[in-house]
Amino acid sequence: MAICKECFDGNIVDEQHEQYENLDRELVRLIEVSHFSYDEAFKRATRLYPAIKKCPECNGKI
16 A cells, blocks of 8 residues: 555644644644654644544545
């Protein structure tokens, strides 16, 4: 299966979700302060703030 360059594990950030602002702040904190990679920060932050949706490019089938 080809790797989708638009998402992480079949998901992308949903900017319309009510938890989006919290997710965005947590991603910045994890990346800039804790020095996580974006991939690892995305996995950790979305457990707390699930402001995600299925990727429209691969339809979440990674």
